[in-house]
Amino acid sequence: MYAWSHSPRFQHLALFYLAYVLGCGFAQALAIVPGITVSIWPPGGVFIATLILTSPYSWPWWILIGCLAEMTAQLVWFHSPLLAGLLIYLGNALCAVVGATLLNRAIGRPVRLETLREVLAFVVLGAGVAPLASATVGSAALAWFGVKSQTFTSVWPLFWIGDATGILLVAPPALVAIQHWRNRTQISAMQWTEAGVLGLIFLGVAALALKYDFLLSAYIIMPPILWAAVRFEFKGVAVALCLLALTTMALTLSGSSQFIGDPETQRQKQVMLQLFLAISAFSALIVAAISRQHQQALLSLQQSERSLRDLVETLPVMIDCAAPDGEPVYRSRQLREFLGYELEELDGVGKSRLAGTIDTSVHPDDVAGVKENLARSLATGEPFARMLRLQRFDGEYRWVDTRAVPMRNAEGAIVQWNITCLDIDGEVRAQQKLRLAQERLGRASQLASLAELSASIAHEVNQPLAAIVANSLACNRWLSTDPPNLGRAKLTAERIIRDANSAADVVSRIRALFKQSTEAKSSTALGSAIAEALALVAEEMEQRRIRIDTDVEGDLPPVSLDRVQVQQVLINLIRNGMEAMDTTTEDRVLGIRARRLGDVVQTEISDHGPGVAVSGRIFEPFFTTKGNGMGMGLTICRSIVESRGGRLWAEKNKKHGALFIFTLPVELKAAP
Numbered sequence: 164m165y166a167w168s169h170s171p172r173f174q175h176l177a178l179f180y181l182a183y184v185l186g187c188g189f190a191q192a193l194a195i196v197p198g199i200t201v202s203i204w205p206p207g208g209v210f211i212a213t214l215i216l217t218s219p220y221s222w223p224w225w226i227l228i229g230c231l232a233e234m235t236a237q238l239v240w241f242h243s244p245l246l247a248g249l250l251i252y253l254g255n256a257l258c259a260v261v262g263a264t265l266l267n268r269a270i271g272r273p274v275r276l277e278t279l280r281e282v283l284a285f286v287v288l289g290a291g292v293a294p295l296a297s298a299t300v301g302s303a304a305l306a307w308f309g310v311k312s313q314t315f316t317s318v319w320p321l322f323w324i325g326d327a328t329g330i331l332l333v334a335p336p337a338l339v340a341i342q343h344w345r346n347r348t349q350i351s352a353m354q355w356t357e358a359g360v361l362g363l364i365f366l367g368v369a370a371l372a373l374k375y376d377f378l379l380s381a382y383i384i385m386p387p388i389l390w391a392a393v394r395f396e397f398k399g400v401a402v403a404l405c406l407l408a409l410t411t412m413a414l415t416l417s418g419s420s421q422f423i424g425d426p427e428t429q430r431q432k433q434v435m436l437q438l439f440l441a442i443s444a445f446s447a448l449i450v451a452a453i454s455r456q457h458q459q460a461l462l463s464l465q466q467s468e469r470s471l472r473d474l475v476e477t478l479p480v481m482i483d484c485a486a487p488d489g490e491p492v493y494r495s496r497q498l499r500e501f502l503g504y505e506l507e508e509l510d511g512v513g514k515s516r517l518a519g520t521i522d523t524s525v526h527p528d529d530v531a532g533v534k535e536n537l538a539r540s541l542a543t544g545e546p547f548a549r550m551l552r553l554q555r556f557d558g559e560y561r562w563v564d565t566r567a568v569p570m571r572n573a574e575g576a577i578v579q580w581n582i583t584c585l586d587i588d589g590e591v592r593a594q595q596k597l598r599l600a601q602e603r604l605g606r607a608s609q610l611a612s613l614a615e616l617s618a619s620i621a622h623e624v625n626q627p628l629a630a631i632v633a634n635s636l637a638c639n640r641w642l643s644t645d646p647p648n649l650g651r652a653k654l655t656a657e658r659i660i661r662d663a664n665s666a667a668d669v670v671s672r673i674r675a676l677f678k679q680s681t682e683a684k685s686s687t688a689l690g691s692a693i694a695e696a697l698a699l700v701a702e703e704m705e706q707r708r709i710r711i712d713t714d715v716e717g718d719l720p721p722v723s724l725d726r727v728q729v730q731q732v733l734i735n736l737i738r739n740g741m742e743a744m745d746t747t748t749e750d751r752v753l754g755i756r757a758r759r760l761g762d763v764v765q766t767e768i769s770d771h772g773p774g775v776a777v778s779g780r781i782f783e784p785f786f787t788t789k790g791n792g793m794g795m796g797l798t799i800c801r802s803i804v805e806s807r808g809g810r811l812w813a814e815k816n817k818k819h820g821a822l823f824i825f826t827l828p829v830e831l832k833a834a835p
């Protein structure tokens with residue numbers, strides 16, 4: 164049932180039949196040893212190649228058609244007794260089945276004969292081991308039936324070597340032709356010309372080699388056959404072997420081959436011919452395999468080189484390679500595009516490429532430092548790492564992080580410097596901004612440090628107040644004397660006035676200070692102020708393992724409050740929220756939400772802490788429930804927000820915890 168469902172196409176079976184019968188004809192034509200019916204046996208090659216290429220389920224079909232073909236040949240040429248013919252065919256079929264099975268096992272399907280291993284397996288198993296079966300069964304049949312009185316021992320070697328030669332000559336061309344037919348490759352005009360010239364030379368040399376044995380050995384065929392193998396690999400070998408087989412047949416039939424001799428020497432000459440053909444085929448196959456492997460190794464080397472180059476060219480980092488003395492030898496595409504010039508453009512200007520690059524592209528302020536670091540690294544072989552400003556093709560200087568490490572050979576000598584350049588301009592500028600914001604916030608919180616302020620107020624006001632009290636008492640005493648000492652009393656009263664004025668001065672100085680800080684009128688985009696405030700506390704959040712959940716409307720209008728003050732309020736509320744969650748173990752999420760509600764922008768800061776315990780008093784100055792708290796944060800926040808017409812209050816968070824909400828009026832004029 165399997166065999167039936169795997170029946171091959173009719174035309175393939177017909178082709179096989181034809182090839183088999185023609186192969187038998189070829190064998191018959193070359194069977195010129197007197198008294199021996201066997202010679203080179205091409206049907207063996209046709210058979211084994213067919214079984215290798217087809218599914219084992221279809222093999223019964225090929226064996227059947229092969230039998231028909233062989234019986235036809237028996238009828239037309241060999242005329243052996245029917246049973247002997249059948250037995251000989253049984254041996255041939257066994258040879259093909261054994262060979263194809265062994266090769267399928269050893270190489271795995273599909274057998275392509277492309278590597279040295281595959282060719283060796285083919286030669287040993289297909290052309291060496293498999294014909295043992297056909298030679299043994301066939302010789303036994305010939306001897307048993309006494310065909311032309313041949314004996315087992317006289318026929319066996321010729322039978323075996325004939326089958327081996329047939330397989331070596333026919334199977335590789337058949338395999339190559341069929342596989343090449345399946346995936347045709349383009350051959351250039353040059354190659355066709357070369358193939359044509361080679362073909363002519365080959366035919367000429369083959370004719371000479373086979374015809375004359377004086378001076379010229381038959382093996383002068385080797386150079387053209389190896390040429391075909393090297394240049395055209397298996398295709399070349401296939402064509403060469405076909406040409407060789409046809410030339411052999413033509414010269415043998417015409418009787419002008421050097422391998423035809425008198426009846427005594429014919430047997431030995433036949434063996435020589437078969438050996439000649441087998442060795443030619445074997446050598447050509449081996450050379451073709453080596454050439455193919457070499458080509459493939461070359462190809463895969465090129466491919467890996469290309470993919471490495473692609474990798475280097477597409478990495479999101481600029482790459483530079485320099486000679487041991489620092490001279491650049493290669494630059495990746497990113498670096499070339501960044502700089503806007505090719506490496507070669509630096510040549511011929513009277514200075515080295517390295518000096519040219521530094522002078523052209525490094526920021527003048529960085530040149531001295533870069534040169535110094537470079538000189539040290541080149542002298543000591545220490546890695547180079549430095550941030551510097553590099554001029555981009557459009558003239559803009561951008562911060563890049565440059566690192567260079569030496570690549571050393573087995574002896575430890577530096578053979579190349581590998582350099583990476585990463586454009587970190589965005590990061591550097593963001594850091595600069597952050598630092599600036601931190602400084603400003605630091606200054607602002609110094610200002611807001613009310614404890615210090617109140618201490619100094621107390622200190623400054625206390626002194627004149629004490630003096631006023633003392634002087635008032637003295638004045639009272641001078642006036643109470645009899646008679647009152649008016650002169651002294653007046654002097655004391657003047658001192659009282661002076662001290663009172665200095666106390667008033669202190670107060671007005673402090674007021675002036677406050678006025679200055681709160682009247683710095685400007686407006687702020689709340690979204691970016693929130694982002695900056697979060698960046699400032701990001702590290703603290705991470706340490707406390709608190710997750711932030713922001714929900715800030717994209718196009719919030721600017722609010723009428725100074726950026727630093729907005730951040731002061733935000734940071735105060737965020738920090739309170741974080742501290743409130745210190746005792747919470749799970750769900751440590753701090754929420755920040757900002758949206759526009761009519762004329763105001765409302766910001767909500769929520770936490771999952773225990774919530775506000777004494778809600779009525781938290782905005783009072785110096786109210787705190789924390790051991791190290793000052794109780795001024797919320798007071799200051801509220802006074803800042805209210806100074807701009809906003810509101811700040813606390814609510815209970817939906818789930819649990821506290822929710823602090825503040826509103827700020829939208830700035831009607833566009834922010835500067």
Ligand code: ADP
Nearest residue numbers: 739743774775781787788792793794796797821
């Ligand atoms: P401090 O943080 O120095 O105590 P604040 O004025 O910022 O000063 O806070 C006053 C008090 O309000 C805190 O001691 C605390 O009891 C309470 N409070 C503030 N924020 C929260 C909050 N998110 N959850 C619970 N209580 C809070």
